[in-house]
Amino acid sequence: MLLAGAPGLEWGVRLASLDILQLIGQAGWIVKLVLLALAAASVVSWAIIAFKWRELRRAAEDSEAFLEVYHEGSFDAAHEVARDLDQSPIAQVFLEAYGELSRIARYAGRSLSSGLGDLQRRAVERQISWTAARETHRLERGLEFLATTGSAAPFVGLFGTVVGIITAFEEIGEAGSASLAVVAPGIAEALIATAVGLAAAIPATIAYNHFVGELRRLGERVDLFAEEFLADIRIRGARPADDSRAAGP
Secondary structure, three states: OHHHHHHHHHHHHHHHHOOHHHHHHHOOHHHHHHHHHHHHHHHHHHHHHHHHHHHHHHHHHHHHHHHHHHOOOOHHHHHHHHOOOOOOHHHHHHHHHHHHHHHHHHHHOOOOOOOOOHHHHHHHHHHHHHHHHHHHHHHHOOHHHHHHHHHHHHHHHHHHHHHHHHHHHHHHHHHOOOOHHHHHHHHHHHHHHHHHHHHHHHHHHHHHHHHHHHHHHHHHHHHHHHHHHHHHHHHHOOOHHHHHHHOOO
8 A cells, every 4th residue: 555655645745846936847838828928917917006006196196286276266376286286187177177268268358257158168168078088098097907907817827727637637648547646747737827817817906996996086076176166167257367356255
Protein backbone atom coordinates (compact mmCIF):
# COMPACT_ATOMS: atom_id res chain seq x y z
CA MET A 1 0.00 0.00 0.00
CA LEU A 2 2.78 2.38 0.86
CA LEU A 3 4.60 1.55 -2.35
CA ALA A 4 1.44 1.97 -4.40
CA GLY A 5 0.83 5.39 -2.92
CA ALA A 6 4.40 6.55 -3.26
CA PRO A 7 4.09 7.98 -6.82
CA GLY A 8 0.97 9.92 -5.89
CA LEU A 9 2.63 11.15 -2.73
CA GLU A 10 5.68 12.18 -4.70
CA TRP A 11 3.56 14.15 -7.19
CA GLY A 12 1.62 15.73 -4.34
CA VAL A 13 4.83 16.98 -2.80
CA ARG A 14 5.99 18.26 -6.18
CA LEU A 15 2.67 20.03 -6.76
CA ALA A 16 2.76 21.67 -3.35
CA SER A 17 6.27 22.91 -4.07
CA LEU A 18 5.24 24.59 -7.33
CA ASP A 19 4.60 28.31 -7.23
CA ILE A 20 2.15 30.20 -9.42
CA LEU A 21 4.75 31.24 -11.98
CA GLN A 22 5.83 27.64 -12.47
CA LEU A 23 2.23 26.54 -12.94
CA ILE A 24 1.67 29.30 -15.49
CA GLY A 25 4.82 28.27 -17.30
CA GLN A 26 3.54 24.72 -17.59
CA ALA A 27 0.11 25.81 -18.91
CA GLY A 28 -0.88 25.49 -22.56
CA TRP A 29 -0.62 28.40 -24.98
CA ILE A 30 -4.38 29.07 -24.96
CA VAL A 31 -4.42 29.34 -21.18
CA LYS A 32 -1.39 31.63 -21.33
CA LEU A 33 -3.17 33.90 -23.82
CA VAL A 34 -6.20 34.01 -21.54
CA LEU A 35 -4.02 34.90 -18.56
CA LEU A 36 -2.25 37.60 -20.57
CA ALA A 37 -5.56 39.15 -21.66
CA LEU A 38 -6.89 39.09 -18.09
CA ALA A 39 -3.68 40.62 -16.73
CA ALA A 40 -3.85 43.42 -19.32
CA ALA A 41 -7.52 44.06 -18.49
CA SER A 42 -6.68 44.19 -14.80
CA VAL A 43 -3.86 46.71 -15.33
CA VAL A 44 -6.08 48.95 -17.48
CA SER A 45 -8.91 48.67 -14.95
CA TRP A 46 -6.69 49.78 -12.09
CA ALA A 47 -5.44 52.71 -14.18
CA ILE A 48 -9.02 53.76 -14.90
CA ILE A 49 -9.98 53.34 -11.24
CA ALA A 50 -7.12 55.61 -10.13
CA PHE A 51 -7.93 58.22 -12.79
CA LYS A 52 -11.70 58.23 -12.20
CA TRP A 53 -11.27 58.41 -8.43
CA ARG A 54 -9.11 61.50 -8.79
CA GLU A 55 -11.36 63.02 -11.48
CA LEU A 56 -14.60 62.57 -9.53
CA ARG A 57 -13.00 63.85 -6.34
CA ARG A 58 -11.85 66.97 -8.20
CA ALA A 59 -15.32 67.38 -9.71
CA ALA A 60 -16.95 67.27 -6.28
CA GLU A 61 -14.42 69.63 -4.71
CA ASP A 62 -14.59 72.13 -7.58
CA SER A 63 -18.39 72.04 -7.50
CA GLU A 64 -18.40 72.81 -3.78
CA ALA A 65 -16.00 75.71 -4.33
CA PHE A 66 -18.11 77.12 -7.16
CA LEU A 67 -21.42 76.85 -5.31
CA GLU A 68 -19.88 78.60 -2.32
CA VAL A 69 -19.10 81.62 -4.50
CA TYR A 70 -22.31 81.42 -6.51
CA HIS A 71 -24.51 81.51 -3.40
CA GLU A 72 -22.87 84.76 -2.37
CA GLY A 73 -25.12 86.35 -5.00
CA SER A 74 -22.88 87.72 -7.78
CA PHE A 75 -22.98 86.26 -11.29
CA ASP A 76 -19.77 88.08 -12.19
CA ALA A 77 -17.86 86.65 -9.21
CA ALA A 78 -19.21 83.18 -10.01
CA HIS A 79 -18.13 83.61 -13.64
CA GLU A 80 -14.59 84.53 -12.62
CA VAL A 81 -14.15 81.56 -10.32
CA ALA A 82 -15.89 79.12 -12.69
CA ARG A 83 -13.22 79.66 -15.35
CA ASP A 84 -10.62 78.11 -13.01
CA LEU A 85 -12.83 75.17 -11.95
CA ASP A 86 -12.76 73.19 -15.16
CA GLN A 87 -13.41 69.85 -13.42
CA SER A 88 -16.76 70.93 -12.00
CA PRO A 89 -19.78 70.02 -14.17
CA ILE A 90 -21.83 72.65 -12.33
CA ALA A 91 -19.29 75.38 -13.10
CA GLN A 92 -19.25 74.35 -16.77
CA VAL A 93 -23.05 74.48 -16.94
CA PHE A 94 -22.95 77.98 -15.46
CA LEU A 95 -20.25 79.15 -17.89
CA GLU A 96 -22.20 77.99 -20.94
CA ALA A 97 -25.48 79.44 -19.68
CA TYR A 98 -23.79 82.71 -18.72
CA GLY A 99 -22.25 82.90 -22.18
CA GLU A 100 -25.65 82.30 -23.77
CA LEU A 101 -27.16 85.10 -21.66
CA SER A 102 -24.35 87.42 -22.69
CA ARG A 103 -24.96 86.62 -26.38
CA ILE A 104 -28.68 87.24 -25.98
CA ALA A 105 -28.01 90.58 -24.29
CA ARG A 106 -25.52 91.56 -27.00
CA TYR A 107 -27.84 90.66 -29.88
CA ALA A 108 -30.82 92.32 -28.21
CA GLY A 109 -28.83 95.51 -27.66
CA ARG A 110 -30.08 95.86 -24.10
CA SER A 111 -29.43 94.50 -20.63
CA LEU A 112 -32.55 92.30 -20.68
CA SER A 113 -33.65 93.96 -17.46
CA SER A 114 -37.22 93.24 -18.46
CA GLY A 115 -36.47 89.52 -18.34
CA LEU A 116 -36.20 86.75 -20.91
CA GLY A 117 -38.75 85.99 -23.57
CA ASP A 118 -39.97 82.46 -24.21
CA LEU A 119 -37.53 81.82 -27.05
CA GLN A 120 -34.64 83.27 -25.08
CA ARG A 121 -35.47 81.20 -22.02
CA ARG A 122 -35.68 78.06 -24.13
CA ALA A 123 -32.28 78.84 -25.64
CA VAL A 124 -30.74 79.11 -22.18
CA GLU A 125 -32.44 75.92 -21.01
CA ARG A 126 -31.26 74.10 -24.13
CA GLN A 127 -27.69 75.27 -23.53
CA ILE A 128 -27.88 74.04 -19.94
CA SER A 129 -29.20 70.64 -21.05
CA TRP A 130 -26.51 70.22 -23.72
CA THR A 131 -23.72 71.19 -21.33
CA ALA A 132 -25.03 68.90 -18.59
CA ALA A 133 -25.17 65.99 -21.05
CA ARG A 134 -21.65 66.74 -22.31
CA GLU A 135 -20.26 66.86 -18.77
CA THR A 136 -22.03 63.61 -17.91
CA HIS A 137 -20.45 61.89 -20.92
CA ARG A 138 -17.04 63.27 -19.94
CA LEU A 139 -17.27 61.94 -16.41
CA GLU A 140 -18.58 58.56 -17.61
CA ARG A 141 -15.58 57.90 -19.84
CA GLY A 142 -13.87 54.67 -18.86
CA LEU A 143 -16.79 53.23 -16.93
CA GLU A 144 -17.77 51.06 -19.91
CA PHE A 145 -14.43 49.27 -19.69
CA LEU A 146 -14.88 48.66 -15.95
CA ALA A 147 -18.37 47.29 -16.54
CA THR A 148 -17.14 45.04 -19.34
CA THR A 149 -14.22 43.77 -17.28
CA GLY A 150 -16.42 43.11 -14.27
CA SER A 151 -18.95 41.12 -16.27
CA ALA A 152 -16.71 39.35 -18.81
CA ALA A 153 -13.48 38.59 -16.93
CA PRO A 154 -14.92 35.66 -14.89
CA PHE A 155 -16.18 34.03 -18.08
CA VAL A 156 -12.87 34.55 -19.85
CA GLY A 157 -11.12 32.96 -16.87
CA LEU A 158 -13.64 30.11 -16.93
CA PHE A 159 -12.86 29.57 -20.61
CA GLY A 160 -9.17 29.23 -19.75
CA THR A 161 -10.06 26.80 -16.98
CA VAL A 162 -12.20 24.66 -19.29
CA VAL A 163 -9.39 24.52 -21.86
CA GLY A 164 -6.94 23.57 -19.14
CA ILE A 165 -9.21 20.81 -17.84
CA ILE A 166 -9.66 19.45 -21.37
CA THR A 167 -5.88 19.33 -21.69
CA ALA A 168 -5.67 17.54 -18.33
CA PHE A 169 -8.16 14.89 -19.50
CA GLU A 170 -6.14 14.41 -22.68
CA GLU A 171 -3.08 13.75 -20.54
CA ILE A 172 -5.13 11.27 -18.49
CA GLY A 173 -6.04 9.44 -21.70
CA GLU A 174 -2.44 9.36 -22.86
CA ALA A 175 -1.20 8.11 -19.49
CA GLY A 176 -4.01 5.59 -19.18
CA SER A 177 -4.41 6.48 -15.52
CA ALA A 178 -6.56 8.87 -13.48
CA SER A 179 -4.21 9.01 -10.53
CA LEU A 180 -3.40 12.21 -8.65
CA ALA A 181 0.00 12.26 -10.29
CA VAL A 182 -1.63 12.77 -13.69
CA VAL A 183 -4.68 14.86 -12.80
CA ALA A 184 -3.48 17.31 -10.16
CA PRO A 185 -0.92 19.39 -12.13
CA GLY A 186 -3.28 20.03 -15.06
CA ILE A 187 -6.23 20.94 -12.82
CA ALA A 188 -4.07 23.31 -10.77
CA GLU A 189 -2.87 25.06 -13.94
CA ALA A 190 -6.43 25.35 -15.22
CA LEU A 191 -7.87 26.84 -12.03
CA ILE A 192 -5.35 29.69 -12.12
CA ALA A 193 -7.27 31.19 -15.05
CA THR A 194 -10.48 31.36 -13.00
CA ALA A 195 -8.61 32.92 -10.07
CA VAL A 196 -7.05 35.58 -12.31
CA GLY A 197 -10.44 36.29 -13.92
CA LEU A 198 -12.02 36.86 -10.53
CA ALA A 199 -9.08 39.01 -9.43
CA ALA A 200 -9.65 41.24 -12.46
CA ALA A 201 -13.45 41.32 -12.17
CA ILE A 202 -13.98 42.00 -8.46
CA PRO A 203 -12.15 45.38 -8.21
CA ALA A 204 -13.64 46.53 -11.53
CA THR A 205 -17.18 45.71 -10.39
CA ILE A 206 -16.78 47.37 -6.98
CA ALA A 207 -15.24 50.50 -8.52
CA TYR A 208 -17.90 50.69 -11.25
CA ASN A 209 -20.75 50.56 -8.73
CA HIS A 210 -19.06 53.20 -6.56
CA PHE A 211 -18.43 55.55 -9.48
CA VAL A 212 -21.99 55.15 -10.77
CA GLY A 213 -23.25 56.23 -7.36
CA GLU A 214 -20.93 59.25 -7.35
CA LEU A 215 -22.06 60.24 -10.84
CA ARG A 216 -25.71 59.90 -9.85
CA ARG A 217 -25.17 62.28 -6.95
CA LEU A 218 -23.29 64.74 -9.17
CA GLY A 219 -26.07 64.55 -11.77
CA GLU A 220 -28.69 65.34 -9.15
CA ARG A 221 -26.69 68.36 -8.03
CA VAL A 222 -26.37 69.57 -11.62
CA ASP A 223 -30.14 69.29 -12.09
CA LEU A 224 -30.82 71.18 -8.86
CA PHE A 225 -28.37 73.90 -9.84
CA ALA A 226 -29.95 74.26 -13.28
CA GLU A 227 -33.35 74.86 -11.66
CA GLU A 228 -31.84 77.29 -9.16
CA PHE A 229 -29.96 79.18 -11.86
CA LEU A 230 -33.04 79.59 -14.07
CA ALA A 231 -35.00 80.82 -11.05
CA ASP A 232 -32.24 83.31 -10.22
CA ILE A 233 -32.31 84.58 -13.80
CA ARG A 234 -36.01 85.30 -13.53
CA ILE A 235 -35.61 86.95 -10.13
CA ARG A 236 -32.61 89.10 -11.05
CA GLY A 237 -33.93 90.18 -14.41
CA ALA A 238 -31.21 88.30 -16.35
CA ARG A 239 -28.54 91.03 -16.38
CA PRO A 240 -25.21 89.18 -16.79
CA ALA A 241 -23.47 92.20 -18.21
CA ASP A 242 -24.55 94.49 -15.36
CA ASP A 243 -24.64 92.07 -12.43
CA SER A 244 -23.27 94.42 -9.80
CA ARG A 245 -26.69 96.01 -9.32
CA ALA A 246 -28.52 92.67 -9.54
CA ALA A 247 -26.46 91.28 -6.69
CA GLY A 248 -27.77 93.93 -4.31
CA PRO A 249 -30.62 93.41 -1.84
